Amino acid sequence: MLSGGAPLAPDTQKLIRACMNIIFIQGYGSTETVGGGLFMDTHDYSLGKVGGPQYGTKIKLVDWMEGGYTTTDKPNPRGEIHLSCDSLSVGYFKLKDVNREAYYEDHLGTRWFRTGDVVIPNKKAIERIWMRQIGNKYSIKEPENLNLGNGKILRIFRKKMQIHARLNGLRRYEIPKHFLLVEDEWTAENGLVTAKF
Incomplete structure (x- = not known):
């Protein structure tokens, strides 16, 4: 197979x-x-x-x-x-x-x-973004700070995504307004994709 x-x-x-x-x-x-x-x-x-x-x-x-x-x-x-x-x-x-x-x-x-395919972002990339954007105001050692649901991290990603979209000529209605950052693998079993992918 x-x-x-x-x-x-x-x-x-x-x-x-x-x-x-x-x-x-x-x-x-x-x-x-x-x-x-x-x-x-x-x-x-x-x-x-x-x-x-x-x-x-x-x-x-x-x-x-x-x-x-x-x-x-x-x-x-x-x-x-x-x-x-x-x-x-x-x-x-x-x-x-x-x-x-x-x-x-x-x-x-x-x-x-x-191909358009890249290496998947990892925890170290999140840590780099955290240190560059937020600095030492909040501890990087606290697990909840590096949680992908953290509001500060989501706001940074939203801003980066909007800048990238505008630089590449996307119209306002083409830019996602709501999104989630998830670590879960996308499978049919956990409902993140359909059985036909």
């Missing part, structure tokens, strides 16, 4: 393997790469991973400056995922502007696709 798009939660992956008694491979790709991307080896029994690039596929991380993600971040590099492969599509039908944003050619003549 193959699951593509992104790694499943390790518990889900273990449950499927155990209940169905199958070889369960995870992968990462997109419609634009015609399924090309990364896949686990059939003998790889690790959890929460999508494997390495398949034959003819190149992958790279590119700095995502607006999110503050760089390929030099420690302990792990972060950025937007770009893919290049033999099965890369020629582009979107009659959408030249979108094609210019999504596809590009590097100095070696290799075509790349900007």
